[in-house]
Amino acid sequence: MRQPIYKTRPVEPNPARFGGQRINDFIVMSEGFSNCYLLQTPAGSIQVNAGMGIEAPVHRHNFDAFSPAPLRYLVLTQGHVDHVGGVAYFREHNPGLTVIAQSGNTEHQAYDSRLAAFRGNRSAFAFTDKFASAFEHYGEQGLTDFPAQDVPQPDILVDDRHTFSLGGLDVELIAVAGAETNDSLVVWLPQHKICLTGNLFGCPFGHFPNLVTIRGDRYRDALTVAAAVQVVLDLGAETILYGHHAPVQGRELIASELTVLRDAILYVHDETVRGMNEGTPLPTLMAEIRLPPELEVGEGYGKVSWSVRAIWENYAGWFKHESTTELYPQPRSAVNSDLVELAGGAQRIVARAQEKLADGQYVEALHLLDIVLPAQPPLPDAIHAAIAAHEGLLQDSANFWLSSWLRNQVKVLRAQLP
Numbered sequence: 001m002r003q004p005i006y007k008t009r010p011v012e013p014n015p016a017r018f019g020g021q022r023i024n025d026f027i028v029m030s031e032g033f034s035n036c037y038l039l040q041t042p043a044g045s046i047q048v049n050a051g052m053g054i055e056a057p058v059h060r061h062n063f064d065a066f067s068p069a070p071l072r073y074l075v076l077t078q079g080h081v082d083h084v085g086g087v088a089y090f091r092e093h094n095p096g097l098t099v100i101a102q103s104g105n106t107e108h109q110a111y112d113s114r115l116a117a118f119r120g121n122r123s124a125f126a127f128t129d130k131f132a133s134a135f136e137h138y139g140e141q142g143l144t145d146f147p148a149q150d151v152p153q154p155d156i157l158v159d160d161r162h163t164f165s166l167g168g169l170d171v172e173l174i175a176v177a178g179a180e181t182n183d184s185l186v187v188w189l190p191q192h193k194i195c196l197t198g199n200l201f202g203c204p205f206g207h208f209p210n211l212v213t214i215r216g217d218r219y220r221d222a223l224t225v226a227a228a229v230q231v232v233l234d235l236g237a238e239t240i241l242y243g244h245h246a247p248v249q250g251r252e253l254i255a256s257e258l259t260v261l262r263d264a265i266l267y268v269h270d271e272t273v274r275g276m277n278e279g280t281p282l283p284t285l286m287a288e289i290r291l292p293p294e295l296e297v298g299e300g301y302g303k304v305s306w307s308v309r310a311i312w313e314n315y316a317g318w319f320k321h322e323s324t325t326e327l328y329p330q331p332r333s334a335v336n337s338d339l340v341e342l343a344g345g346a347q348r349i350v351a352r353a354q355e356k357l358a359d360g361q362y363v364e365a366l367h368l369l370d371i372v373l374p375a376q377p378p379l380p381d382a383i384h385a386a387i388a389a390h391e392g393l394l395q396d397s398a399n400f401w402l403s404s405w406l407r408n409q410v411k412v413l414r415a416q417l418p
Helices: 054-065 089-095 105-114 115-141 222-235 250-276 284-289 304-316 332-345 345-359 364-374 381-396 400-415
Strands: 027-030 036-041 046-048 071-075 098-102 156-158 161-166 169-175 183-189 194-198 241-242
Touching: 027 046, 036 054, 036 115, 046 284, 054 089, 054 115, 071 089, 071 161, 098 183, 105 115, 115 400, 156 161, 156 250, 183 222, 222 250, 222 304, 250 284, 250 304, 284 304, 332 364, 345 364, 345 381, 364 381, 381 400
Parallel strands: 046 071, 071 098, 098 156, 194 241
Antiparallel strands: 027 036, 036 046, 161 169, 169 183, 183 194
């Protein structure tokens, strides 16, 4: 009987720490916000991914502890900042280094750079404490000078497939759009049946992909992600070195997990499309579409309900055909004061929200509290009730993004108390 792999693997990404790990006789792993790998050969080394700029010295230190050989190639599995930020640093320390990426890399880096401030601000709730912990760790190890974040220009861009050899090691690079970016590049070592995927299926292996992030990103197409899973499935890998956490080993295990992941994505896609064609409201689809037991995967990074909405909106856009007000700039909050007046005062709304809390209806309570929380001066009873609602939702959350948001909202709300 299948035991889903996500139950035995961590979820959260964390910044690089000093200390690498040997995977086999020629591969070293340095974990970080996205893992970096060093492939050793008699003719020099190949590195996969460069980490963020601040992480690059840590990755280099970790690799140098295992190999003094010169670095010949640096392969980028995608254009996210935690994969490309350290490229300039590695170029500086390795003259003649050849950097390879998928042909969509330039566009993706431009897209990321265009929204750097927006996305940085909207990601802070999940990563501020992690950065603080990282800088404390680096300082304890004597690292205080950090390279700037790079926006590199690769030397070789791969449109479809690209092969090369170094020191007897054959390397095949496969361009494929994936769950996180359109510029994903898979590294395949055919002699060893090892596949380095980066975050091709999303952040943690064995979990449903994040088809749109709550920090703000463009939608990821479900069928494109399923096709990416199929590309790796067809390789018949015996080891997958993923973008986060430990290797995944065993041909049968990998084939089983990838088959279930592919079928789970297709199931959610097809059920969403069926519901759209039948006229089922989006909230109903989000509430009712669930994976059958045989397609169980984790929801620690992406969630099925969020993905239902992402698929719906990726196909249909933002207009839900539910209210004319959707077509105008005035938000529902524009009538908050009217609702308070009609209810006979803010305290009556807070009292009804507290009744919802007592029944465990945390989201419904927050709908009510959103009407009165902007009041000035702040209403302590409303803030306390909102804190309780977020803490109640947190008890039932095993998702990294959702839990990070809920914890941060509790922190923000507590800061508003007199």
